[in-house]
Amino acid sequence: MLSVLATGAGVATFLESIYDTQTAKILVYDARWYEIVMLLLTISLGAIIIKTKMWRHLGAFVVHFAFIVIALGAFLTRYCGEEGVLHVREGEHSNEMVSVKPYLQIITEDKTFEFFLNLSQLGDNSFSISQAIDDKIFNVNFSSYQAFPKGKRSVLNVKAGFDDKEQKEVSLRGGVGWLGEPQVIEQDGKQIMLAWGSKLVTLPFSVKLNDFELERYPGSQSASSYSSSVEVLQDDKKVMDYKIFMNNPLNFSGYKLFQSSYDKDEQGTVLEVNKDPGKIPTYVGYFLLCFGFVANFFTKNSRFMKLAKFIKNNATLFIFALVFATNSNLYANDDLKQFGKFTRSHANGVFAGLLVQDFMGRIKPMSTEANEIVSKFAGQNSLFGLSAEQIILGMSINPTLWQDLKIIKIKNSDIKKVLNLNESENFVSFSFMFDEKGEYKLMSQSDEANAKPASQRSKFDNEMVKFDERINVAYLALKGVFFKFIPIPNDQSDRWLSPNDAFANPGVAKEAKMLLNDYISSLGEGIYKNDWTKANFALSQLKNYQREVSAHILPSEFQIKAEVAYNKLEIFKKLVYFYMVFGGILLILALSEILTGGNYKGIKKISFWLFVFGFAAHTFGLALRWYIAGHAPWSDSYESMIYIGWSAALAGVVFFRSSLLTLCAASLLASVVMLVAHMSFVNPQITNLVPVLKSYWLSIHVSIITASYGFLGLGCLLGILALVLMILKNGKNKERLNDQIRYITAINEISLIVGLSMLTVGNFFGGIWANESWGRYWGWDSKETWSFVSIVVYAIVLHLRFIPKFNNIYTFCVSSMISYASIVMTYFGVNFYLTGMHSYASGDAMGVPKFIYFILTFVILLAVFAYRGREVKAI
Numbered sequence: 001m002l003s004v005l006a007t008g009a010g011v012a013t014f015l016e017s018i019y020d021t022q023t024a025k026i027l028v029y030d031a032r033w034y035e036i037v038m039l040l041l042t043i044s045l046g047a048i049i050i051k052t053k054m055w056r057h058l059g060a061f062v063v064h065f066a067f068i069v070i071a072l073g074a075f076l077t078r079y080c081g082e083e084g085v086l087h088v089r090e091g092e093h094s095n096e097m098v099s100v101k102p103y104l105q106i107i108t109e110d111k112t113f114e115f116f117l118n119l120s121q122l123g124d125n126s127f128s129i130s131q132a133i134d135d136k137i138f139n140v141n142f143s144s145y146q147a148f149p150k151g152k153r154s155v156l157n158v159k160a161g162f163d164d165k166e167q168k169e170v171s172l173r174g175g176v177g178w179l180g181e182p183q184v185i186e187q188d189g190k191q192i193m194l195a196w197g198s199k200l201v202t203l204p205f206s207v208k209l210n211d212f213e214l215e216r217y218p219g220s221q222s223a224s225s226y227s228s229s230v231e232v233l234q235d236d237k238k239v240m241d242y243k244i245f246m247n248n249p250l251n252f253s254g255y256k257l258f259q260s261s262y263d264k265d266e267q268g269t270v271l272e273v274n275k276d277p278g279k280i281p282t283y284v285g286y287f288l289l290c291f292g293f294v295a296n297f298f299t300k301n302s303r304f305m306k307l308a309k310f311i312k313n314n315a316t317l318f319i320f321a322l323v324f325a326t327n328s329n330l331y332a333n334d335d336l337k338q339f340g341k342f343t344r345s346h347a348n349g350v351f352a353g354l355l356v357q358d359f360m361g362r363i364k365p366m367s368t369e370a371n372e373i374v375s376k377f378a379g380q381n382s383l384f385g386l387s388a389e390q391i392i393l394g395m396s397i398n399p400t401l402w403q404d405l406k407i408i409k410i411k412n413s414d415i416k417k418v419l420n421l422n423e424s425e426n427f428v429s430f431s432f433m434f435d436e437k438g439e440y441k442l443m444s445q446s447d448e449a450n451a452k453p454a455s456q457r458s459k460f461d462n463e464m465v466k467f468d469e470r471i472n473v474a475y476l477a478l479k480g481v482f483f484k485f486i487p488i489p490n491d492q493s494d495r496w497l498s499p500n501d502a503f504a505n506p507g508v509a510k511e512a513k514m515l516l517n518d519y520i521s522s523l524g525e526g527i528y529k530n531d532w533t534k535a536n537f538a539l540s541q542l543k544n545y546q547r548e549v550s551a552h553i554l555p556s557e558f559q560i561k562a563e564v565a566y567n568k569l570e571i572f573k574k575l576v577y578f579y580m581v582f583g584g585i586l587l588i589l590a591l592s593e594i595l596t597g598g599n600y601k602g603i604k605k606i607s608f609w610l611f612v613f614g615f616a617a618h619t620f621g622l623a624l625r626w627y628i629a630g631h632a633p634w635s636d637s638y639e640s641m642i643y644i645g646w647s648a649a650l651a652g653v654v655f656f657r658s659s660l661l662t663l664c665a666a667s668l669l670a671s672v673v674m675l676v677a678h679m680s681f682v683n684p685q686i687t688n689l690v691p692v693l694k695s696y697w698l699s700i701h702v703s704i705i706t707a708s709y710g711f712l713g714l715g716c717l718l719g720i721l722a723l724v725l726m727i728l729k730n731g732k733n734k735e736r737l738n739d740q741i742r743y744i745t746a747i748n749e750i751s752l753i754v755g756l757s758m759l760t761v762g763n764f765f766g767g768i769w770a771n772e773s774w775g776r777y778w779g780w781d782s783k784e785t786w787s788f789v790s791i792v793v794y795a796i797v798l799h800l801r802f803i804p805k806f807n808n809i810y811t812f813c814v815s816s817m818i819s820y821a822s823i824v825m826t827y828f829g830v831n832f833y834l835t836g837m838h839s840y841a842s843g844d845a846m847g848v849p850k851f852i853y854f855i856l857t858f859v860i861l862l863a864v865f866a867y868r869g870r871e872v873k874a875i
Contacts, residue, residue, distance in 0.1 A: 647710025
């Protein structure tokens with residue numbers, strides 16, 4: 001039944017992506033058969049608890065009982081709860097919410113008859129409704145249904161009329177979230193109105209909007225937060241005042257009102273309304289689940305304790321350290337050599353700490369802005385032996401010179417052919433991209449590629465779009481558009497301007513313009529005479545001006561220095577190579593130890609402490625990024641992958657028990673995840689948070705659920721290593737390899753137990769966050785659903801041992817290897833192949849990468865060849 005539950009949910013996410021949300025709900029999520037499966041699972045769970053007398057094992061009992069309590073809460077929420085949307089304009093009040101469920105309404109002069117009616121794009125939508133009206137039967141029969149994209153009303157065509165009269169064709173426009181447009185039928189002197197869509201639900205109180213307030217990040221249009229100051233009225237009397245904002249709902253009369261959205265003119269608010277009788281049992285279930293998972297780690301005779309006894313315990317120690325290194329490149333020519341020598345101290349010192357405002361409103365050091373911009377057009381953060389800060393300084397001072405230098409990365413061979421470049425050319429200049437008439441050489445190819453939907457672009461098209469973006473970034477950098485470091489005094493949105501805009505803006509103080517002029521005019525002395533006294537002084541004065549005008553939005557001096565240091569250290573990039581090289585060496589040593597029967601005690605100790613050193617540097621890097629950003633470092637793709645790499649390293653430290661293979665697996669997993677984090681399609685930029693992400697529940701949810709990926713990934717690699725050892729078995733080494741296989745399988749299973757516990761608890765904390773943010777624990781979003789599928793998949797893996805036929809190490813290792821595909825789908829697949837809140841695809845799915853087929857082939861061959869060495873005693 002668990003497999004049916006997981007398969008159904010997984011299939012539903014693709015139905016939603018191909019068709020729409022309602023199709024997925026009708027066929028799976030809200031379908032009677034899916035509810036029956038869940039009910040049978042709940043009953044089975046209760047029966048298993050009684051049959052096995054599970055209460056004798058505290059941890060296991062509480063965990064399994066918690067799911068029954070959560071199922072009870074879910075039942076109350078689903079069948080007894082109310083949900084809708086309330087829209088109010090400033091100065092007005094309303095007590096009517098729009099239901100989230102669609103209904104077919106038959107409306108007479110004195111009565112309204114309602115029938116829940118949700119329609120799907122797939123399957124049979126046929127229905128026939130009969131309703132007695134004044135001793136006559138009025139019939140409504142399905143004719144056809146035409147669904148429209150989100151944001152447009154769908155059309156339901158029906159035939160309607162009294163039994164003894166001719167049925168009339170009626171087209172009803174509406175659907176979920178839309179109030180139906182009534183259509184009138186006249187028969188027997190009666191007027192009958194039909195409507196299909198959401199309905200108005202009257203609340204036992206009214207809400208008056210006094211003021212809607214939207215706060216933006218400084219100098220941008222991005223929302224930092226928004227709130228609704230409201231009055232609650234009951235029986236036309238004011239009951240209370242309240243300020244509703246994201247993660248701060250209003251509770252009144254059993255209802256909860258959440259800040260959801262707002263009108264474009266910022267004169268109205270949209271509130272989610274929820275009445276949930278299942279909240280208390282659900283939260284009790286969540287608490288029991290957390291308690292049960294923790295108790296399971298300490299319950300006598302639990303599976304976890306049995307495996308822990310099987311493995312020898314070693315103490316772990318954590319040390320914090322830094323990784324220092326330098327980069328170097330060859331100088332392009334003598335002019336650049338002198339420029340690099342004379343500008344190094346200024347560009348990497350005072351200039352690097354100059355604050356700038358990016359297009360999202362974040363205030364950050366020039367060091368960060370320079371590294372981000374140069375990396376975008378050059379694919380690296382240094383050229384000609386110059387740092388990113390020196391490059392940006394040079395482009396700002398002398399754009400004419402820099403547009404002739406080869407600074408723009410070009411990788412694609414086909415684009416090189418179009419431009420008549422040699423295959424060995426890896427960079428082009430900005431000026432080279434334009435012909436003698438000043439026309440862009442790739443105009444036609446660029447326009448053609450950008451005009452295509454993402455799903456229809458060829459590899460050449462995708463590379464063309466990326467290269468065109470590099471050209472545009474270089475152009476804007478040469479124009480100085482990115483570098484906004486002059487604040488406008490008393491500006492309501494705290495906008496900052498670039499030097500060119502500042503000179504032309506009358507709102508900028510004369511003092512600032514004079515300082516800016518002094519700095520620009522003194523740069524010549526620094527570049528040609530290596531005398532930076534005047535330039536440093538002018539820039540220091542500009543920094544003081546920034547503090548005077550915009551002190552309320554600026555980071556502290558220590559934060560600025562920390563961010564500059566973070567950019568220079570490049571801890572995470574260096575750790576990719578550290579983990580990769582270290583893991584490769586450990587793999588060779590581990591296989592040597594196993595195949596020769598040796599015991600490398602000294603090497604193991606040294607390896608462990610070296611790994612701890614890398615882990616400490618990783619921890620320091622995360623802590624530094626957290627301090628700089630002002631929020632937990634797992635809010636985007638780059639940060640979450642860095643965090644998964646950290647959790648993989650943590651798993652290696654925790655589960656190292658004199659096993660080089662365990663340390664090797666953890667190191668290689670960390671290197672692979674972090675290598676992906678530094679690929680071109682992942683943006684490492686520190687960004688501001690959107691309002692809904694400003695929640696401590698979110699921090700807890702993401703930190704726990706993302707950390708689980710590291711433990712589950714370690715289990716996957718340990719499963720692979722165990723299967724490799726099965727292949728290597730022969731008559732001479734059979735006993736020795738069997739001991740190693742059992743050893744790493746025990747670590748594997750412990751890792752999966754910890755990973756599943758964290759994945760489950762983190763998922764339910766996500767439910768709490770969602771409920772506190774917009775009033776529902778679960779919305780069957782694709783990411784939520786695949787996270788649920790992953791939980792079910794790993795629950796199956798860990799319970800396979802209860803089926804005698806599958807109670808063997810070979811089956812466990814194969815399943816622990818394959819099951820990680822559900823995590824990959826949750827993390828990557830949903831983002832790029834499905835639709836939903838967490839998706840980047842929006843219907844234009846990418847093609848399946850070729851390496852997926854190689855991985856699939858590898859997994860199948862590994863399982864097949866390992867089958868002959870499957871005879872290993874179970875633990």
